Amino acid sequence: xxxxxxxxxxxxxxxxxxxxxxxxxxxxxxxxxxxxxxxxxxxxxxxxxxxxxxxxxxxxxxxxxxxxxxxxxxxxxxxxxxxxxxxxxxxxxxxxxxxxxxxxxxxxx
Amino acid sequence: xxxxxxxxxxxxxxxxxxxxxxxxxxxxxxxxxxxxxxxxxxxxxxxxxxxxxxxxxxxxxxxxxxxxxxxxxxxxxxxxxxxxxxxxxxxxxxxxxxxxxxxxxxxxxxxxxxxxxxxxxxxxxxxxxxxxxxxxxxxxxxxxxxxxxxxxxxxxxxxxxxxxxxxxxxxxxxxxxxxxxxxxxxxxxxxxxxxxxxx
Numbered sequence: 001x002x003x004x005x006x007x008x009x010x011x012x013x014x015x016x017x018x019x020x021x022x023x024x025x026x027x028x029x030x031x032x033x034x035x036x037x038x039x040x041x042x043x044x045x046x047x048x049x050x051x052x053x054x055x056x057x058x059x060x061x062x063x064x065x066x067x068x069x070x071x072x073x074x075x076x077x078x079x080x081x082x083x084x085x086x087x088x089x090x091x092x093x094x095x096x097x098x099x100x101x102x103x104x105x106x107x108x109x
Numbered sequence: 110x111x112x113x114x115x116x117x118x119x120x121x122x123x124x125x126x127x128x129x130x131x132x133x134x135x136x137x138x139x140x141x142x143x144x145x146x147x148x149x150x151x152x153x154x155x156x157x158x159x160x161x162x163x164x165x166x167x168x169x170x171x172x173x174x175x176x177x178x179x180x181x182x183x184x185x186x187x188x189x190x191x192x193x194x195x196x197x198x199x200x201x202x203x204x205x206x207x208x209x210x211x212x213x214x215x216x217x218x219x220x221x222x223x224x225x226x227x228x229x230x231x232x233x234x235x236x237x238x239x240x241x242x243x244x245x246x247x248x249x250x251x252x253x254x255x256x257x258x259x260x261x262x263x264x265x266x267x268x269x270x271x272x273x274x275x276x277x278x279x280x281x282x283x284x285x286x287x288x289x290x291x292x293x294x295x296x297x298x299x300x301x302x303x304x305x306x307x308x
Contacts, residue, residue, distance in 0.1 A: 001166070002166075003152075003167075003168065004161050004168070005170070006168065007158060007182075011184070011187040012187055013160055014160060017184055018158060018160065019157060019158050019159075020155045021155070022153040025153040026152040027149065027152070028152075029141055029150055030141055031142070031144055031148075032142050033139040033140060034140060035135075035136065036131060036140055038131055038135050040131050041131075045146055046128070048126060048127045050126070051120055051126065052122050053119065053121060054155050055117050055119045055120070055155060056114075056120060056154060056155050057117040057154055058112055058114055058154045059112045059128055059153060060110065061128065062140065062150040064139045065138060066137070067136055067137060067139070068137040072132065073130070073132050073137070073138065075112045076128075076129050077118070077127075077129075079126055081124045081126075082121075088115055089114050091113065091114065091175070092175070092176060093173050093175070093176050093178075094177055095132065097176065099110070099235075100273075101274075103139070105273040107235050107236040107272035108141070108235065109170070109207060109210065109233070109235025109238060
């Protein structure tokens with residue numbers, strides 16, 4: 001069983017439409033939610049994973065609730081072993097880009 | 110929500126990584142976790158492409174590359190043979206088909222085509238996601254069909270959940286539901302002339 005994410009517009013049956021999600025990095029839950037910090041957390045406080053020498057092109061997360069629309073949201077991939085951010089992996093969006101969602105309806109995806 | 114890098118990155122073997130996140134202002138949003146930041150929801154997408162097969166779970170969502178810049182993604186459900194997608198999880202947290210903001214899963218409307226969707230697992234359309242069968246301008250014709258099977262082992266194992274601000278739409282061919290007599294008909298009449306005999 002694989003988890004695939006759409007990588008291009010196209011037919012469901014086409015191999016060029018889907019890319020594999022790395023299984024070691026995959027973590028999904030709706031058990032709880034935690035407010036996003038205003039600075040990157042210490043990597044020791046975050047769950048790490050060892051995916052191997054693979055090539056990746058993006059990060060997925062699930063927003064539980066958008067409680068404000070001020071400022072920006074940033075994500076990045078960080079090398080926990082080498083204690084350094086992975087170059088070219090930080091992406092920043094506006095909080096207004098985050099879709100409306102709340103923990104009441106669990107509609108954040 | 111998916112954040113796409115400016116270019117693919119090749120990771121190092123035998124190296125541990127974490128996904129980090131932050132907002133510029135406090136109290137703007139929260140992230141789903143299993144009980145703390147160490148269990149925050151996340152995944153990495155690889156550059157390895159492949160067609161889905163039986164048992165696979167699928168995710169469709171837009172790709173954010175910068176502020177106010179998202180590439181939407183649309184997948185055409187072109188299956189005409191049966192493939193039982195989905196890992197058969199009964200949890201709504203781990204659907205077989207997830208459609209999130211910026212993502213669309215749409216059944217096409219070609220003539221004389223029997224479209225098929227079979228899924229073992231839930232289908233969840235999240236806020237900003239779209240599940241559609243045709244459109245008002247391109248309706249499913251009478252010569253075609255869509256058979257959508259939720260392959261449950263027990264009653265209500267799986268279903269389709271459209272969450273708040275998610276969209277589901279389906280359009281079939283317009284039909285004329287009524288017609289009118291073209292002339293009076295007596296009570297003993299055996300022929301009823303009408304304007305239209307087609308639906």
